[in-house]
Amino acid sequence: MTDQFNQSDIDAVYRAIAARRDVRHFVPGAVDEALFARLINAAHQAPSVGLMQPWRFIRIRSAAVREAIVNLVDEERLATAEALGERGAEFMRLKVEGIRECGELLVAALMDRREDYVFGRRTLPEMDLASVACALQNMWLASRAEGLGMGWVSLFDPARLAALLSMPEGAKPVAVVCIGHVEQFYPIPMLEMEGWEKRRKLEDLVFVDGWEQKAQAG
Template sequence: MFSAQDRAAFHQLVQARRDMRHFTPGASVAPEVLRRLLQAAHHAPSVGLMQPWRFVRITDTSLRRRIAELVEAERLKTCEALGERGDAFMQLKVEGIRECAELLVVVLAPDDGTVFGRRTMPKEMALCSVACAIQNLWLAARVENLGMGWVSMFDPVALAHELQLPDTAQPIAILCLGPVPQFYDAPMLELEDWRHGRSLDEMLLTNCWPPSALRG
């Protein structure tokens, strides 16, 4: 059983989680701490106990550089796709690949044939399971006072080639991890006035999707 103090600490942790892009150059993460973080991720729920996550730790400097180049290529394509907001987008810092202490790539493993709980949505349930592992890792990093940032700007085929993944495996996330100068007071996209989060009440429906919400 958890105490009221435990509950308060948990909710404080959830609200303090941030998607970090600024890291302390030259810092490190102790091996035992990294192991704790990955163990927390590995404790995530998964549909049918399939555990479809794999974590690739990037220790090769040249490989890290090439991954950064893949992300930069996609950042430029995203700028083009944003049209009139492209210039503002280019002012945002979207990753900390070169500065972070640890770089991890989370991979969706080849399908192991699990049917339990995912017969009608096999790929979706595998992805949801991997996302749960990433969230566990994020919260574990925050309680260790380490920052983590999820980078999604990359060509998955190109990154899979760099990591020599089997054909049926797919990279899902590049995770920047490590000490940070400070944590953002609010989500960075809000601080930069790029986009603002919506309230829970806007997202909470009862029984069905009401006509008034069809625009959302």
């Protein structure tokens, strides 16, 4: 086989996967333009169902628009706390975004007219969203490899964010993406550090030949 990775390249890929974190804490500083271009290009190299490439990225440069996004997130944060019931107060203590502090702010969205794309989506139309998630994961891993933090914020009303950004009918925002410099990366996921949730054991999530059927020893 040609074009194989050497062992150090392989190790670097797995290291980036293991060290990737959903970052909420940033330090001041702009993201270099050439570096930002590499991250966007990494996202655009993601696989997509039927090669439809449903991702669209809106780079937020206006301070007023950034602040408007903060307000939308704050409103949804309060609504989420109410929906969580007795865990609401615990949730409100969490830092859920770094929109004001991050050096670069993007909104990732699903394109409009997605109904025109049937290949791979006839029975699973949500594969367009899976494709955008692949693009964001590419950007996440590239950011980590470059020493930048990235956070995916999903606390917002999609219709209101779409209106704020003048998106066409049918387009849908799915992520507010914070990218920037960090003082340090979390040693484990932040929500695990804060006691919100724990990473499950892989053996409890892998089945054989049917739902919740575990492999037999030997």
